[in-house]
Amino acid sequence: MGRAIGGVILGYLAMAVFVMLTFTGAFIMMGVDGAFKPGSYDVSAKWMVVSFGLGFVAALLGGWVCSVIAPASKAPLFLAGLVLVLGLIFAIPVLRSSGNDAPKTRSGDVNAFEAMQEAKQPPAIALLNPIVGAIGVVLGGRLRRRPSSMARP
Numbered sequence: 020m021g022r023a024i025g026g027v028i029l030g031y032l033a034m035a036v037f038v039m040l041t042f043t044g045a046f047i048m049m050g051v052d053g054a055f056k057p058g059s060y061d062v063s064a065k066w067m068v069v070s071f072g073l074g075f076v077a078a079l080l081g082g083w084v085c086s087v088i089a090p091a092s093k094a095p096l097f098l099a100g101l102v103l104v105l106g107l108i109f110a111i112p113v114l115r116s117s118g119n120d121a122p123k124t125r126s127g128d129v130n131a132f133e134a135m136q137e138a139k140q141p142p143a144i145a146l147l148n149p150i151v152g153a154i155g156v157v158l159g160g161r162l163r164r165r166p167s168s169m170a171r172p
Contacts, residue, residue, distance in 0.1 A: 023094040030085030030098045030156070037077040045069050051129055058124055060137040067144055071151060078102065078152045082159025095160025099153040106149020113145035 045066075046054055054066045062070075081102070082095045089095075129137070 022089040023092040026085040026089030026094040027098045029088055030081040033084040034077045034081035037080055041073045045073060046134060054134065061139050074148060075151055075155045078155025079159035082156035083162045086160040086163040095156055099156040102156055103149045103153040106152055110145035113140060114142050
């Protein structure tokens with residue numbers, strides 16, 4: 020049980036670190052004009068594609084780390100459930116504010132912190148991210164090679 024809990028925690032931590040580093044790098048590489056639609060904080064299609072890709076790789080990594088630490092358990096499934104539930108909880112503010120706020124205009128360069136605070140993603144993306152993440156965790160948990168019963172000593 021301790022390994023399963025450790026696997027879930029370290030799998031989630033691996034995902035969080037990967038997301039933080041790669042999303043920051045992607046934002047720096049794409050720049051403000053690549054990450055957002057012109058003059059607004061609405062994320063661009065390019066950013067959505069990149070974020071789905073990086074998020075899926077992060078989920079694969081988290082599931083893999085979890086299964087390496089807790090190989091004989093259902094820990095990756097628990098991690099996938101956690102990713103799904105937390106992702107849906109984090110989507111609630113996006114869904115509630117959808118269409119209610121007057122769009123903020125963006126002028127000039129903004130730093131990564133301001134961009135993260137002000138970014139507006141479509142509600143469908145906010146709902147799809149946790150689903151894609153949960154699927155990625157399950158698949159990542161299956162990436163770890165299991166010893167073959169046919170293997171010879």
